[in-house]
Amino acid sequence: MTNLKEYLTGKLDAHELEILPRSYDVVGDIAIVRLPEALRHRAEEIAEAIMQINNHVKTVLNQVSSVSGDFRLRRLEWIAGEKKTETIHKEHGCLFKVDLEKCYFSPRLSYERKRIAELVKPSEVIINMFAGVGCFSIVIAKKSEAKKVYSIDVNPWAIKYMKENIRLNRVCHIVTAVLGDSKDIIAKRLQGVADRILMPLPEKAYEYIIYALKALKPCGGMIHYYDFVHASKGENPVHKIEKKISYKLALLRTDFEVSFGRIVRTTGPRWFQISLDIKINQKRL
Numbered sequence: 247m248t249n250l251k252e253y254l255t256g257k258l259d260a261h262e263l264e265i266l267p268r269s270y271d272v273v274g275d276i277a278i279v280r281l282p283e284a285l286r287h288r289a290e291e292i293a294e295a296i297m298q299i300n301n302h303v304k305t306v307l308n309q310v311s312s313v314s315g316d317f318r319l320r321r322l323e324w325i326a327g328e329k330k331t332e333t334i335h336k337e338h339g340c341l342f343k344v345d346l347e348k349c350y351f352s353p354r355l356s357y358e359r360k361r362i363a364e365l366v367k368p369s370e371v372i373i374n375m376f377a378g379v380g381c382f383s384i385v386i387a388k389k390s391e392a393k394k395v396y397s398i399d400v401n402p403w404a405i406k407y408m409k410e411n412i413r414l415n416r417v418c419h420i421v422t423a424v425l426g427d428s429k430d431i432i433a434k435r436l437q438g439v440a441d442r443i444l445m446p447l448p449e450k451a452y453e454y455i456i457y458a459l460k461a462l463k464p465c466g467g468m469i470h471y472y473d474f475v476h477a478s479k480g481e482n483p484v485h486k487i488e489k490k491i492s493y494k495l496a497l498l499r500t501d502f503e504v505s506f507g508r509i510v511r512t513t514g515p516r517w518f519q520i521s522l523d524i525k526i527n528q529k530r531l
C-alpha cells in the first residue's frame with residue numbers, strides 16, 4: 247500500500263509533510279484521520295489521497311477530540327466522500343456494523359480479539375464486561391466452542407448494534423446482549439457463573455476487578471485484564487501493571503497467577519495499553 251506521505255510529496259510543503267499523521271484507521275469503508283490544526287486547510291487534499299490509496303474507502307472523517315466519557319466516544323468531522331458515520335467492518339470472518347459517532351470501535355484490537363478467542367475452551371461460559379458493539383464476544387462465538395457469552399454494555403447504541411451484529415454473524419444461540427452497568431448486572435444476575443471474564447476497558451478494569459471475581463465460578467477461572475500505564479526508559483510497562491493489580495488481588499485474598507502479559511498498543515509518548523491474562527485459582531468473594 248502506498249504511504250500517505252509518499253503520495254503527498256510534491257503536493258504538500260516540507261513542514262506539512264512533517265506534521266502529516268503517520269497512520270490512520272480504516273473501519274469498513276470509512277477512514278479516520280487525526281489532522282493537526284495546522285493541516286486543516288489541507289484536509290480535502292489529504293482525504294482525496296487516502297481515497298486514492300484505499301479505493302474501497304468511501305468516506306474520510308477527521309477525529310477532532312480524544313476518546314472520552316463513559317461510552318468512550320470521540321468527535322468526528324466529515325471531510326470528504328459520502329456523508330455518513332455508519333459502516334460494516336470485516337474482521338476474522340466476522341462482520342461488525344457500527345456507527346462510529348455513537349459507539350466505540352477500534353480496528354487496532356483485532357489481534358487481541360483473535361488471541362483471546364484462541365484461548366477459549368469448549369463449553370466455557372464467558373462474560374464480556376465492556377463489550378461495545380460485540381467484537382470480542384462475536385469473534386469468540388465464531389472461533390471457539392464457547393457455550394455462552396454474556397456481552398454487557400452501558401451504551402444503548404452499542405447494544406443496538408451488538409444485537410444487529412449477533413444476527414449478522416448468526417451467533418444468537420451463544421451471545422446474549424445485556425444493557426447496563428456491568429457491576430450491577432453481575433451483582434444482580436451473573437454471580438458465580440463464568441469460566442472467563444473480559445475487561446476491555448482500561449479506564450475501569452482496576453475498579454471493577456472485584457465484580458469480575460464475583461462473576462467467576464467458585465473454582466475460579468481466567469480474567470483478561472486491560473490497563474494503561476506510563477513507563478520511563480528502562481521500566482517494563484507489563485511488570486508495572488502486573489505489580490499494580492497483584493497488590494489489589496492480594497488485598498482481596500485471591501490465589502492467582504499472571505500467566506501472560508503484553509503491550510497491546512502505544513497510546514502516547516511512553517504510554518502503553520497492557521493486557522494481562524490472570525488465572526484465578528481460588529477466590530474469597
Ligand SMILES: C[S@@+](CC[C@H](N)C(=O)[O-])C[C@H]1O[C@@H](n2cnc3c(N)ncnc32)[C@H](O)[C@@H]1O
Pocket residue numbers: 316317318349350351352355375376377378379380381382398399400401404426427428429446447448450
Ligand atoms: C473500549 S470500549 C470496548 C471495546 C470493545 N470490547 C471492542 O472490542 O470494540 C468500552 C465499552 O465499555 C462500555 N462501558 C463503559 N462503562 C461501562 C460499564 N460500567 N458497564 C458496561 N459497559 C461499560 C462503553 O460504552 C464502551 O462501549
